[in-house]
Amino acid sequence: METKSPSRRPFTGAIVQLKAAGLxxxxxxxxxxxxxxxGENRHVTAEELHDEARAAGVSVSLATVYNALHxxxxxxxxxxxxxxxxxxxxxxxxxxxxxxxxxxxxMLDDIPSDQISLASxxxxxxxxxxxxxxxxxxxxSAAK
Amino acid sequence: METKSPSRRPFTGAIVQLKAAGLxxxxxxxxxxxxxxxGENRHVTAEELHDEARAAGVSVSLATVYNALHxxxxxxxxxxxxxxxxxxxxxxxxxxxxxxxxxxxxMLDDIPSDQISLASxxxxxxxxxxxxxxxxxxxxSAAK
DNA sequence: TTTTTCTCTAGAATAATTCTAATCTATTGA
DNA sequence: TCAATAGATTAGAATTATTCTAGAGAAAAA
Numbered sequence: 001m002e003t004k005s006p007s008r009r010p011f012t013g014a015i016v017q018l019k020a021a022g023l024x025x026x027x028x029x030x031x032x033x034x035x036x037x038x039g040e041n042r043h044v045t046a047e048e049l050h051d052e053a054r055a056a057g058v059s060v061s062l063a064t065v066y067n068a069l070h071x072x073x074x075x076x077x078x079x080x081x082x083x084x085x086x087x088x089x090x091x092x093x094x095x096x097x098x099x100x101x102x103x104x105x106x107m108l109d110d111i112p113s114d115q116i117s118l119a120s121x122x123x124x125x126x127x128x129x130x131x132x133x134x135x136x137x138x139x140x141s142a143a144k
Numbered sequence: 145m146e147t148k149s150p151s152r153r154p155f156t157g158a159i160v161q162l163k164a165a166g167l168x169x170x171x172x173x174x175x176x177x178x179x180x181x182x183g184e185n186r187h188v189t190a191e192e193l194h195d196e197a198r199a200a201g202v203s204v205s206l207a208t209v210y211n212a213l214h215x216x217x218x219x220x221x222x223x224x225x226x227x228x229x230x231x232x233x234x235x236x237x238x239x240x241x242x243x244x245x246x247x248x249x250x251m252l253d254d255i256p257s258d259q260i261s262l263a264s265x266x267x268x269x270x271x272x273x274x275x276x277x278x279x280x281x282x283x284x285s286a287a288k
Numbered sequence: 289t290t291t292t293t294c295t296c297t298a299g300a301a302t303a304a305t306t307c308t309a310a311t312c313t314a315t316t317g318a
Numbered sequence: 319t320c321a322a323t324a325g326a327t328t329a330g331a332a333t334t335a336t337t338c339t340a341g342a343g344a345a346a347a348a
Contacts, residue, residue, distance in 0.1 A: 024295070025345085027344085046336080066337075082226050082227065083226065085224070086305070086336095100266075117262070119261040121281065124281070125253065128246065128285060133279065135262075136277070136278045136280075137265065138274065138276045139273060168313090168314060203328095207305090207327080207328070207330095208327055230303065230304060231304090
């Protein structure tokens with residue numbers, strides 16, 4: 001039900017989380033963090049999150065949404081998944097997992113880590129080390 | 145050595161390949177196909193291929209390069225690999241293989257299929273079938 | 289408080305890609 | 319060979335995603 005609760009507690013969770021990441025708990029960062037991290041894991045585009053924040057009555061610019069998403073990503077609170085030219089999602093699930101990408105709808109779904117596994121990984125080229133491995137399983141409507 | 149050979153033979157290979165794909169062998173498509181498919185496999189961006197074509201004296205617009213790359217991709221002659229927001233490569237290697245992405249330089253390298261393997265793949269969600277699996281191993285300079 | 293430092297904003301700028309409408313060219317068939 | 323036609327190419331405008339800028343605003347430190 002949750003009608004706008006009288007702002008008694010200033011969203012302690014989000015504030016702690018932001019401070020831990022070395023980010024000032026500003027009004028817009030707190031609001032975005034709440035939308036992103038309270039509740040289930042989610043995949044959002046910057047545009048979607050911007051719309052959501054506005055719909056929730058938070059005044060925030062798109063540039064700030066981009067900034068916040070990148071800051072959260074740099075802080076390890078999220079990760080970015082690029083699926084198509086001009087379409088990237090920010091994923092609140094930073095655990096070990098991969099993705100299904102629905103080519104028809106543009107949606108992204110998690111693949112739990114126990115449902116997929118890499119048997120072998122090549123050595124990183126000289127002078128480099130692996131920072132991440134992304135597996136994207138592209139699926140489309142089964143019409144064959 | 146190959147100085148501009150007197151246009152004796154009109155690049156039979158490229159023409160045959162285009163016709164097989166149901167594409168008219170026009171001047172620009174032939175030129176682009178030659179740049180892409182004669183010689184080693186390669187990873188190019190639309191911009192790079194456009195510059196190359198111009199440098200080779202072929203008059204072609206960027207829009208046509210995009211069209212051709214997508215047509216070649218649809219015809220199964222290439223595939224597209226998206227590595228970052230706003231950076232996608234077209235890969236002439238359509239065989240089974242995956243990629244290293246160098247986060248520092250933006251370069252893409254092939255990982256031969258025998259150096260990486262997926263032990264298990266999840267079932268595609270209901271009503272869908274897998275059209276491709278992309279594995280991108282992101283590496284960066286080993287400074288640790 | 290006051291100062292300092294960081295953040296936010298609107299809007300401009302940039303970059304990648306696609307669209308549009310006019311022009312051109314490869315193919316077809318007479 | 320040549321005109322008709324279906325398809326391709328073009329420049330530039332339009333779109334979309336993202337980043338930058340410079341001034342105004344807010345959080346932290348003094």
